[in-house]
Amino acid sequence: MIDQRATDFERAYSLHLRAITAYVARRVPRDEVDDVVAKVFVVAWRRFDEVPTPPEDRLWLFGVARRCVAHHLRSSLRQGRLRMRLVNEISVVQVPPSHNVDHRVELVLMAMDRLKPLDREALRIVLWDELSHTEAAVVMDCSVNAFELRYRRARNSVRHAVENLTTNVAGKESSSFANTALFVEGQAP
Amino acid sequence: MTVIIEDLIRRADPIDLFGLPTIDTVSSRRRLDQILATPVRTAKIRRPGVIAVGLVAAVALALVVLQILPSPEGRPSPAAAAFVHLSRVASKMPRIETPRPGQYQYTKSVSVNSIEYVDLLKYPFHVNYDEQRQDWVATDGSGRLVETWSDPTFPTARDRSNWLRSGSPSLTQATVVETIPRGTKATAPIDLWTLPTNPTKLASMVSSRSIEAGPPGTLEDFTQVGDLLRATFAPPALRAALFKVASHISGVLLIGPTTDHLGRSGIGLAIAQTPSDPALGSSGLFELIFDPTTSALLGEQTLAGSHPAQTSTSGVSALSGFVVTSWTLYEVSAVVDSTTAVAPAHASGHEQ
Numbered sequence: 001m002i003d004q005r006a007t008d009f010e011r012a013y014s015l016h017l018r019a020i021t022a023y024v025a026r027r028v029p030r031d032e033v034d035d036v037v038a039k040v041f042v043v044a045w046r047r048f049d050e051v052p053t054p055p056e057d058r059l060w061l062f063g064v065a066r067r068c069v070a071h072h073l074r075s076s077l078r079q080g081r082l083r084m085r086l087v088n089e090i091s092v093v094q095v096p097p098s099h100n101v102d103h104r105v106e107l108v109l110m111a112m113d114r115l116k117p118l119d120r121e122a123l124r125i126v127l128w129d130e131l132s133h134t135e136a137a138v139v140m141d142c143s144v145n146a147f148e149l150r151y152r153r154a155r156n157s158v159r160h161a162v163e164n165l166t167t168n169v170a171g172k173e174s175s176s177f178a179n180t181a182l183f184v185e186g187q188a189p
Numbered sequence: 190m191t192v193i194i195e196d197l198i199r200r201a202d203p204i205d206l207f208g209l210p211t212i213d214t215v216s217s218r219r220r221l222d223q224i225l226a227t228p229v230r231t232a233k234i235r236r237p238g239v240i241a242v243g244l245v246a247a248v249a250l251a252l253v254v255l256q257i258l259p260s261p262e263g264r265p266s267p268a269a270a271a272f273v274h275l276s277r278v279a280s281k282m283p284r285i286e287t288p289r290p291g292q293y294q295y296t297k298s299v300s301v302n303s304i305e306y307v308d309l310l311k312y313p314f315h316v317n318y319d320e321q322r323q324d325w326v327a328t329d330g331s332g333r334l335v336e337t338w339s340d341p342t343f344p345t346a347r348d349r350s351n352w353l354r355s356g357s358p359s360l361t362q363a364t365v366v367e368t369i370p371r372g373t374k375a376t377a378p379i380d381l382w383t384l385p386t387n388p389t390k391l392a393s394m395v396s397s398r399s400i401e402a403g404p405p406g407t408l409e410d411f412t413q414v415g416d417l418l419r420a421t422f423a424p425p426a427l428r429a430a431l432f433k434v435a436s437h438i439s440g441v442l443l444i445g446p447t448t449d450h451l452g453r454s455g456i457g458l459a460i461a462q463t464p465s466d467p468a469l470g471s472s473g474l475f476e477l478i479f480d481p482t483t484s485a486l487l488g489e490q491t492l493a494g495s496h497p498a499q500t501s502t503s504g505v506s507a508l509s510g511f512v513v514t515s516w517t518l519y520e521v522s523a524v525v526d527s528t529t530a531v532a533p534a535h536a537s538g539h540e541q
Contacts, residue, residue: 014212039402045224108201128202159194
């Protein structure tokens, strides 16, 4: 019985480790990723009786990961946990635009930083974590309609912000921005 | 050139998917083994026969916990004696006000934090900042968070050099202001008033990771006890019990009188972290600093050394050769009436 449980868990762990690690790594500082990923799978192991059968287990794990990330970032305990690692105690930020890079990517990140947390999450979960809108709605605990509205609002905000930022920077620096920043309306996945 | 905004957002994904771990890596396999070694939570079933089985299991778990604790024979270690002293102090402290509906626990702390700047031109550099954090938390987990970053410094000449090669980008960090919704399930705060004040029961909950998830091991035990002691408003009986639990964690070192970065005096107690570079024999410590007169957690820090800490015949460990790599100090902790109200330092359990 226990052996079967361990076997089934190991299969789920092997199958979803990369996706869950990527999800966590996009949301918490690099040196804290391992801790949070471990917590996600510890929760899964302890509650494995409640985990849906494949392929629904993937969404269940994303839901746990979302709560673990939120808890990690939110918890008043975070303060001490942040300090307990001896090395690699780092977070990662992007350097402001420099030459020889696609500036629009940096502008996108700047625009996303300005979104409301849930709007930003809507873009990340679809475009980075590659969940469908229906799946994302489940993980974010809202209706598909509500998610669609949030997603479109976030996407349009980023598009407009990037266009404005591009115009401003191009006006000041007369760089190559001006020729590369025309966007068309994206299509929902 | 015309692009779809979604494509651009996809390209902004900061994660290199090819660098992610697979189950084949040693670290992934080790983590899996650790997870499989953690106890499995069993559902509560209220049938009488099963309750009897549950009681037997609980007693067995308590016996296991007692077995992993050090033998009562002989004198307690200096660190254990220090924790027992703190337990006595905590038990005599008056109960501190807790937030009522509409009120918030306000905490102000300051720490040194390091940020790695990643330049697409491949000149990464680190910058140290003084990070001031103010946190307002209601009992349902809702509240507000404000973080400010100041006084950037480069840890090494190489960091400064890479910053210059990156075009000397601004090091200003925007203030973070975040409104937090109420917590649910996993995001709900730990209810300190439901935790047992019996040290044996509390030890079993800590070691089974049923209060907070985490990997096995004494470092995690020590960390989790520290997490719970960080809350100054925890009931005195719970704090006293937590110190007793800590007194049974093996491998804790008494650092002795320690002065924190605000000049406050405290008792330092530390546990070894995984060696940062076993090949070089380097070692690290995670230290908690307590006020011996109030038992309040004043701060915590990590230290790095080129060799393990030396313990004198009196049992106090010397940290010569160690350097502080990070620290956090708790300045103020008090109940306030809104998410914008702050409390003076004298309203705190942290001041001296």
